[in-house]
Amino acid sequence: MSCIRQGDDEACGELSLDQLLSFHRAMLLIRAMEERLGELVAAGEVPGAVHLSIGQEAVAVGVCAHLSDDDWIASTHRGHGHFLAKGGSPSAMASEVLGRASGSCGGKGGSMHVADIERGMLGANGIVGGGIGIAVGAAWSMQLAGNDRVAVAFFGDGGANQGVVAEALNLAALWKLPLLLVCENNGYSEFSRSDAVTAGGIAERAHPFGVPSVRIDGNDVVQVWRAAREAVGRSRRGEGPTFIEALTYRHRGHVETEKSFLSRAYRTDDEVEQWQARDPIPRFAAQLAERGVERAKLAELAESVDAEVARVWIDAIARPEPDRRAAFSQMID
Ligand SMILES: Cc1ncc(C[n+]2csc(CCOP(=O)(O)OP(=O)(O)O)c2C)c(N)n1
Numbered sequence: 001m002s003c004i005r006q007g008d009d010e011a012c013g014e015l016s017l018d019q020l021l022s023f024h025r026a027m028l029l030i031r032a033m034e035e036r037l038g039e040l041v042a043a044g045e046v047p048g049a050v051h052l053s054i055g056q057e058a059v060a061v062g063v064c065a066h067l068s069d070d071d072w073i074a075s076t077h078r079g080h081g082h083f084l085a086k087g088g089s090p091s092a093m094a095s096e097v098l099g100r101a102s103g104s105c106g107g108k109g110g111s112m113h114v115a116d117i118e119r120g121m122l123g124a125n126g127i128v129g130g131g132i133g134i135a136v137g138a139a140w141s142m143q144l145a146g147n148d149r150v151a152v153a154f155f156g157d158g159g160a161n162q163g164v165v166a167e168a169l170n171l172a173a174l175w176k177l178p179l180l181l182v183c184e185n186n187g188y189s190e191f192s193r194s195d196a197v198t199a200g201g202i203a204e205r206a207h208p209f210g211v212p213s214v215r216i217d218g219n220d221v222v223q224v225w226r227a228a229r230e231a232v233g234r235s236r237r238g239e240g241p242t243f244i245e246a247l248t249y250r251h252r253g254h255v256e257t258e259k260s261f262l263s264r265a266y267r268t269d270d271e272v273e274q275w276q277a278r279d280p281i282p283r284f285a286a287q288l289a290e291r292g293v294e295r296a297k298l299a300e301l302a303e304s305v306d307a308e309v310a311r312v313w314i315d316a317i318a319r320p321e322p323d324r325r326a327a328f329s330q331m332i333d
């Protein structure tokens, strides 16, 4: 955050004011979409389990800022942020989550399967670690095609314990695949603390394979952007994979309905409050304000995002469900 000047739209050092504001807008969009989604879940309007990424927006935004529609990402069960940061349509996501025919997968997938092939979003995934092998395959296909595209696998600290991570590191290192492994370490795997189920450091797991790795503050969008810039650059130059461990926190439960079946709390109010104080969005807004962006401009941005999001959900709710026969049709020929 060394160089932001109001009115200066040229790249100033690393990032232009326009880019910085676009990061802020993208994080606000994810936050507002998921906050409304949480309300709809509570109102019983949403079929299937819903995992919100509120608090983790900076990782999706900082990484995807480097990607075009031609690059691929594979996501997790907590995938709305990845979908939106990759350019997926908020309307198509809202419809999908509500099981409407206008959804990005025709309403067949729901929250855990939001996908948009045109935008290079290979899908959220209900299988923990399931996106990792898919991203390796995507990276290999791009290497075979001889282009400079990259693939990103997002996964959690729980996902980091799946065997496929070692397999991915091995193959990607050996074949120098254009792959980013991005572990969103939010400290929990469902209701288990990471330190109760995970041995040693996660970023360090890349070392034996000779894969460069870095542990970063995943609640600082510029820090994420910088780490991803280096990793994406390396992959585009044909220098192989990078492993990023981004430390972050989910403000909400593992799954929206968890209070209805959990008998006791698995994290303290104190801990949640401490992380809320490091919320990536107000933190970034404060950095922007410090460097001269008027608070009124930031408020205007937030209001316009809120208005857009309200319209998106109202429209999606009014959309029809799929025809029953669509259950037997394929999405991709
Ligand atoms: C292969 C597999 N094992 C177990 C589960 C059940 N499960 C769903 S989410 C989850 C926790 C995942 O934790 P993490 O990877 O840290 O992601 P987070 O929920 O924290 O974003 C588990 C164990 C599953 N969906 N798939």
Ligand SMILES: [Mg+2]
Pocket: 156, 157, 158, 184, 185, 186, 187, 188, 189, 190
């Ligand atoms: Mg986790």
